Amino acid sequence: xxxxxxxxxxxxxxxxxxxxxxxxxxxxxxxxxxxxxxxxxxxxxxxxxxxxxxxxxxxxxxxxxxxxxxxxxxxxxxxxxxxxxxxxxxxxxxxxxxxxxxxxxxxxxxxxxxxxxxxxxxxxxxxxxxxxxxxxxxxxxxxxxxxxxxxxxxxxxxxxxxxxxxxxxxxxxxxxxxxxxxxxxxxxxxxxxxxxxxxxxxxxxxxxxxxxxxxxxxxxxxxxxxxxxxxxxxxxxxxxxxxxxxxxxxxxxxxxxxxxxxxxxxxxxxxxxxxxxxxxxxxxxxxxxxxxxxxxxxxxxxxxxxxxxxxxxxxxxxxxxxxxxxxxxxxxxxxxxxxxxxxxxxxxxxxxxxxxxxxxxxxxxxxxxxxxxxxxxxxxxxxxxxxxxxxxxxxxxxxxxxxxxxxxxxxxxxxxxxxxxxxxxxxxxxxxxxxxxxxxxxxxxxxxxxxxxxxxxxxxxxxxxxxxxxxxxxxxxxxxxxxxxxxxxxxxxxx
Amino acid sequence: xxxxxxxxxxxxxxxxxxxxxxxxxxxxxxxxxxxxxxxxxxxxxxxxxxxxxxxxxxxxxxxxxxxxxxxxxxxxxxx
Numbered sequence: 242x243x244x245x246x247x248x249x250x251x252x253x254x255x256x257x258x259x260x261x262x263x264x265x266x267x268x269x270x271x272x273x274x275x276x277x278x279x280x281x282x283x284x285x286x287x288x289x290x291x292x293x294x295x296x297x298x299x300x301x302x303x304x305x306x307x308x309x310x311x312x313x314x315x316x317x318x319x320x321x322x323x324x325x326x327x328x329x330x331x332x333x334x335x336x337x338x339x340x341x342x343x344x345x346x347x348x349x350x351x352x353x354x355x356x357x358x359x360x361x362x363x364x365x366x367x368x369x370x371x372x373x374x375x376x377x378x379x380x381x382x383x384x385x386x387x388x389x390x391x392x393x394x395x396x397x398x399x400x401x402x403x404x405x406x407x408x409x410x411x412x413x414x415x416x417x418x419x420x421x422x423x424x425x426x427x428x429x430x431x432x433x434x435x436x437x438x439x440x441x442x443x444x445x446x447x448x449x450x451x452x453x454x455x456x457x458x459x460x461x462x463x464x465x466x467x468x469x470x471x472x473x474x475x476x477x478x479x480x481x482x483x484x485x486x487x488x489x490x491x492x493x494x495x496x497x498x499x500x501x502x503x504x505x506x507x508x509x510x511x512x513x514x515x516x517x518x519x520x521x522x523x524x525x526x527x528x529x530x531x532x533x534x535x536x537x538x539x540x541x542x543x544x545x546x547x548x549x550x551x552x553x554x555x556x557x558x559x560x561x562x563x564x565x566x567x568x569x570x571x572x573x574x575x576x577x578x579x580x581x582x583x584x585x586x587x588x589x590x591x592x593x594x595x596x597x598x599x600x601x602x603x604x605x606x607x608x609x610x611x612x613x614x615x616x617x618x619x620x621x622x623x624x625x626x627x628x629x630x631x632x633x634x635x636x637x638x639x640x641x642x643x644x645x646x647x648x649x650x651x652x653x654x655x656x657x658x659x660x661x662x663x664x665x666x667x668x669x670x671x672x673x674x675x676x677x678x679x680x681x682x683x684x685x686x687x688x689x690x691x692x693x694x695x696x697x698x699x700x701x702x703x704x705x706x707x708x709x710x711x712x713x714x715x716x717x718x719x720x721x722x723x724x725x726x727x728x729x730x731x732x733x734x735x736x
Numbered sequence: 737x738x739x740x741x742x743x744x745x746x747x748x749x750x751x752x753x754x755x756x757x758x759x760x761x762x763x764x765x766x767x768x769x770x771x772x773x774x775x776x777x778x779x780x781x782x783x784x785x786x787x788x789x790x791x792x793x794x795x796x797x798x799x800x801x802x803x804x805x806x807x808x809x810x811x812x813x814x815x
Contacts, residue, residue: 452768454778461799484795
């Protein structure tokens with residue numbers, strides 16, 4: 242599938258990207274890709290490089306060049322605290338970081354070699370893309386970890402190819418005439434889906450300017466550029482709610498939601514705005530390469546809701562899937578259990594984390610053979626129509642605007658700083674989930690804690706509010722009473 | 737009300753709603769220049785501005801405002 246990208250790069254003067262309202266053709270994109278690809282060919286020992294992510298054509302060209310080579314990429318987000326980026330570069334073991342301008346070197350520890358794409362020489366001859374080794378890394382994405390350190394999910398070229406092949410078998414195709422929204426941060430794997438599906442088809446990708454209010458910029462792009470293929474997180478719909486009656490987007494032919502549980506009432510509110518769209522819900526953990534289940538909404542949806550949440554659908558082609566109980570016995574249809582997924586999209590594990598890998602990835606008998614599966618932590622059941630229904634988590638992981646967050650990671654940093662008990666919680670405010678942190682009997686200021694957390698965690702993991710209580714409520718068994726805390730939170734928010 | 741007075745009132749609203757008492761805004765200021773001004777707080781800021789100036793912004797006005805200058809233009813055009 243990735244060879245399709247080479248074909249478009251070499252022959253198409255169609256638009257590849259529209260970034261900050263400026264268009265770049267595939268041939269223009271190729272000039273940047275070739276420069277980076279040639280560098281990677283000259284340095285075959287580089288298995289993984291860091292890429293400082295900016296919203297510009299050079300950044301996207303570097304991602305494409307690595308995926309077309311035997312090298313993989315690790316995204317370094319300039320908006321992250323320096324300590325977070327240091328953890329990421331150190332865990333991934335990279336020695337070289339690519340960026341767009343010399344000034345970006347200041348974001349990195351001195352032991353890393355920084356190379357600015359414009360400083361690289363142009364290839365002396367026409368670049369021929371060789372087929373990358375399928376076992377080579379495509380990318381490593383870091384997700385929130387319960388121990389206070391992010392986990393690096395290592396996705397191979399074979400995993401990425403498997404995803405693209407599986408998607409190609411669904412009636413969910415991007416065509417070369419599509420204008421595609423790319424709203425995702427590059428350190429989130431929704432970006433992988435939108436980029437590589439679109440590039441394989443030769444479509445035009447419209448990126449979101451991170452300096453503007455995101456949901457309004459998404460709406461502006463959809464409206465002004467008549468986007469036709471759109472994937473948004475459900476919270477975008479929630480934020481646009483006051484304006485939905487005056488929005489009409491007849492050019493949207495495919496509308497995908499995902500990365501969070503999707504409530505029907507929220508989805509229903511946008512349907513009049515997208516009268517010509519087929520509507521999809523995509524589900525999947527980063528560990529199984531973006532998505533493993535797909536649901537195309539139809540008129541039966543109202544008969545398939547679980548607590549108002551729409552189905553996550555059926556397994557995509559090639560995906561192995563199990564629902565098991567606490568004893569790893571297969572659940573009957575309709576019985577809630579944990580979802581395990583396997584198949585060619587399943588990653589080899591977390592980078593430098595053998596203990597975590599032995600817990601999260603297990604061997605299970607599948608059609609007479611022992612196969613690797615990933616324990617998603619998601620509780621599901623299969624309904625009478627064969628669709629998987631999402632019922633919640635077996636742990637305290639949450640999703641906020643599509644970002645996967647372990648509440649324990651926030652608590653870890655808060656407790657380490659304050660030496661007080663801390664409990665992170667989420668609650669919906671104005672249609673969007675927000676984070677809150679309860680702290681027990683802290684004598685400093687809330688601003689101190691927020692400042693500390695901002696120096697350790699990405700912005701989406703910093704609580705909206707700190708609530709200092711003299712005592713955290715306890716249950717009879719002396720555990721923190723989360724139900725009581727939820728009530729307390731509702732009182733505080735509604736004040 | 738002249739433009740400077742309008743700017744000053746918008747600045748007060750932003751300081752109050754974002755709990756940033758020291759923040760200063762200019763015509764070219766964008767949300768990304770001000771700590772804590774994100775998608776969710778943007779709604780709160782805009783609702784407060786609508787209430788203060790007794791007006792309602794349309795969808796087209798919302799998506800075309802890129803900085804404080806264009807916000808002031810929109811307020812002026814509706815007064």
